Amino acid sequence: MSYLIKGDTGNWEVVIGLEVHAQVVSQAKLFSGASVAFGAAPNTQVSCVDAGMPGMLPVINGFCVAQAVKTGLGLKARINRHSVFARKNYFYADLPQGYQISQYDQPIVGEGTIVLDMPDGSTRTIGIERLHLEQDAGKSIHDMHPQKTFIDLNRSGVALMEIVSKPDLRSPEEAGQYLRKLRSILRYLGTCDGNMEEGSMRCDANVSVRPAGSNELRTRCEIKNVNSVRFVMQAIEHEARRHVDVYESGGTIVQETRLYDSNRDETRSMRSKEMAHDYRYFPDPDLPPLIFDQAFIDKIKASLPELPDDKKERFIRDYALSTYDADVLVAEQENALYFETVAKGRDAKLAANWVISNLFGMLNKQGVAIADSPVKAKDLGALIDLIADNTLSGRMAKEVFEVMVETGKAPAMIVEERGLKQVTDTGAIDAAIDQIIAANPDKVAEYRSGKDKLMGWFVGQLMKATQGKANPGLCGELLKKKLAP
Amino acid sequence: MSLDKATVRRIATLARIDVQEAELEPLAGELSAILGWIEQLQEVDTSAVAPMTGGTDAALPWRSDVVDDGGQPEKVVANAPDPQDGFFTVPKVVE
Amino acid sequence: MTSLTALTIADARDQLAAGKVSAVELADAHLAAMEKAADLNAFITTTPDVARDRAKASDTRRKKGDVGALDGIPLGIKDLFCTEGVLTTAASHILDGFKPPYESTVTAKLRDAGAVMLGKLNLDEFAMGSATITSYYGPTKNPWKAKGSSVDLVPGGSSGGSAAAVAASLCMGATGTDTGGSIRQPAAFTGIVGVKPTYGRCSRWGIVAFASSLDQAGPMTRTVRDSAIMLQVMCGHDPKDSTSSAHVVPDFEAVLKQGVKGLKIGIPKEYRPDGLNAEVSALWDRGMGWLKEAGAVAVDISLPHTKYALPTYYIVAPAEASSNLARYDGVRFGLREPGKSLDEMYAKTRAAGFGAEVKRRILIGTYVLSAGYYDAYYLKAQKVRALIARDFDQAFEKVDAILTPTAPSAPFGIGERMDDPVAMYLNDVFTVPASLAGIPGASVPAGLTATGLPLGLQVLTKRWDEETLFRVSQVIEDAAAFPRLGAS
């Protein structure tokens, strides 16, 4: 299912690499003791270190180091027990030190992989080039004053993991899938909350195109500041098209940084970033190399949760779920946990159907997170038990579920209150069947002469007669017996 | 190694130091003299030498993840040339 | 009774303890001396109110019997140390009006030990210089003058204000910082003792950074004992500085009189280049003679990469400085020159705020780190630096300490050597190698030139061996019987 862009000269393939900046989940900043909490008043979460005051020095937050290692392990990546912090020098109003402390040629995490589950059931393995720790910059606010830009340093120094993929992605869809999968892994690990709207996960996309079938790597452009998965996909699609158009009209692509404007669905050159790029990286003399032993890594390894890929495999194996169902259920850890609570000791396939179709459908419609679901996992499990013991038919169960959503009550109570108990007394059903047969001799004759399709009509009559409370399975069985010639 | 005016202009721009046109030539001369003197390092054989990247060979000490700083916005902006509403300000940046 | 300003720290400590003098009296005597000697331009800022408050508090503490190691001792602070609520300039226009909301670790330790701050001492702008002539606040004068001459001489640099103030008895001791010799060379030029401890011994937190991998704070005093007393308080592990060492701090004062009997003293041949000043050379020999008389053994050694130390330093230090000084941008503190755009504001502020030497070093540093030149300059310099450090490691397998001259000449006139940066850089030829290697070094006043100007000898030891450094220094001090200014 390759994604190709049709041009006048033939088909083009798109080559994409993503750089994700993921904010490390921590209390304090990477090199200072100021808080990282979101949304505080300006400059209230700023230490003199974060403000780049004279003589201030960085000291690394060990928890952020552990979080980076944990993430590296989650990406099945090489962990570098010796890494180096370097200064990336450039001037910007929200970069107080005049340099960003980052990692350059010796990052804390080396090569790894992410497996993408494509909608058609196939998988794609995407290479991770590296993960490094670095400081975030402050925030520039351009719309508070006609002549001035305002600077808030609350974000200055917040720990980021920059996760760089290899240029292995070949379509906007794969890029979207990569971001969703990466976010899922980060959330499982608890190393980043993955919230793109609040900026705790940001994505830059490197995009180039080449004639289909070619192996060359052409000039790429970096699209910055894209703040949702959908926009990343749109921006890539748009940028790739632009490249094709430029090439086909005889032009050349210049390497540059571009900004995606989601309102206009276009990318445009960032002139402010164009001037004299020369970051003059060098090892930060304030920070000796970051060194830890294998035991530190092993301890983190032992604390890793089951990750989505492993969980998916187990769901398929232990619950006999389809790949699609398993994918959907493991995407978020909370969903998987909910499902397992429902499925425990029950028909897993039935549990999966209820969770995916009914519960997720309802949550989506209401825009509610699973943690706040009006239907708790144990109650959904109880509902499934009522189906299994024939207390409720599938149709009745759906009715009960609606009431559970509205009232949050346990299903047994709803059944009790509304007298919804399914009729499973064969005597009562038999009597009803006899009445129907007596009242419709012509239909009975037709059926007996081979018109099998009439069975549905008989079932309908029977349900009507029992106000829908008759067990549908039982109905079919008894009808078949009585109608037999 | 001799620096020309264009190179001095480029590094002055990188370093964000305004240098008047008339200063470029003499500055190029001074910097070239220093760089020429530094040039003697090239005669040292360093092929088998690991660089000394800092003043200490000790490993990096770690801090624990505790919030023990911040919460003093008035101190943070107290020395600022043009603070406003708790923010630092600069001439408007157009992106 | 001798003048209160002529007391050593050790003597003052005894007299304070004996109740013969009060901290307030000491502070007042020094404040008066400072006023009288204002012409030296040793201080950028005087802090008489702080001094009297702290002196009073010290006297109160003493009555309660609760005193620190430096209680009541009046000190000057190099204006590179951030002092809470007190103007801190690094002798630069760009830090106009900057009052830090924090106190550097070293000055906090001194304060907590009871020391009384008299004011902030002049220096070369951002500690870049060897003569204290690049200060935005004007040059500091050396209190020494050549016999029969009225020419104003430089006090050395960058800690020239500290050196001049201590030599002229305006304070009992002062903090200095040494990046390539900025404690030792001015100490030699003014006839006082200056100690640069092992890199990592003193916290750099709160000291305006020049070159982070080289900067070290240290004491400047009139005697070796006073330096031991001051360093004891200044150093120690600081969790706020990632390069601060957790090494145990020995009792420096306790070893002072242990002598040098049996110690091997290295004499590096590379420190006696052709054309070395004859008086400097002779003093060096005399110094080794004193140590031999005290039972030490002279050992000829070689530090083969010595000649590359200065060019290495003039890559490493400017490179780090170019980055360290990027924060002076007119946004959060200090000077701002208006500009139509952000970049114009930056460029104009930095052009107006930095002096010529600072700009020169920022530009050199920017250049050697820039794309295409990093390997040839910066990486090369880091490798040569490793060789220089290895030279010392190998030497210290054979010797316990190394003796050299501190500076290649006696102090020169203000205004001399100003038009040739490289000639000025050569002042640090004997001090820079130890800075690059991170080893401790001391300059001890050892003699006078024929014209009556001070000369110093430098003692070097291996990392963390300040004890041997102090032992050797003490023997030289005892033997030299150096005629201190105003002591006769």
Ligand SMILES: [Mg+2]
């Ligand atoms: Mg990047």
Ligand SMILES: [Zn+2]
């Ligand atoms: Zn980054």
